[in-house]
Amino acid sequence: MNQEVTDFINGVKQPWQLDICNRLRQLVHDSIPDVQERIQYGKPHFLKNGKYAAVITTAKGWVTFTVFNAAGLEVPEGVFEPGKPERLTAKLLEGKPVNYELFADLLKQASAEL
Secondary structure: OOHHHHHHHHOOOOHHHHHHHHHHHHHHHHHOOOOEEEEEOOEEEEEEOOEEEEEEEEEOOEEEEEEEOOOOOOOOOOOOOOOOOOEEEEEEEOOOOOOHHHHHHHHHHHHOOO
């Protein structure tokens, strides 16, 4: 694991955001063998074979989690923000359940061909 990513996550002020960031980071590592991580554009990015697989972003009231290479994946309605079909972005809010199992499944599918 990359120390810069660790420092970024440890710098998150809200305990609920810190928990989500740590769980998402571990989920990425568990879901994508040989994933690499780095800080890019001020956020933790996760790469497989040099290609983007996922990114975690924090803001004052939420955490966003983006899965790349997602075009063609079947996803449930209402979980992800509208946007480009090759990216799935979920806005995670305090007190709302996070479907980590869904994210893990989508990550595995999306990164399989990277």
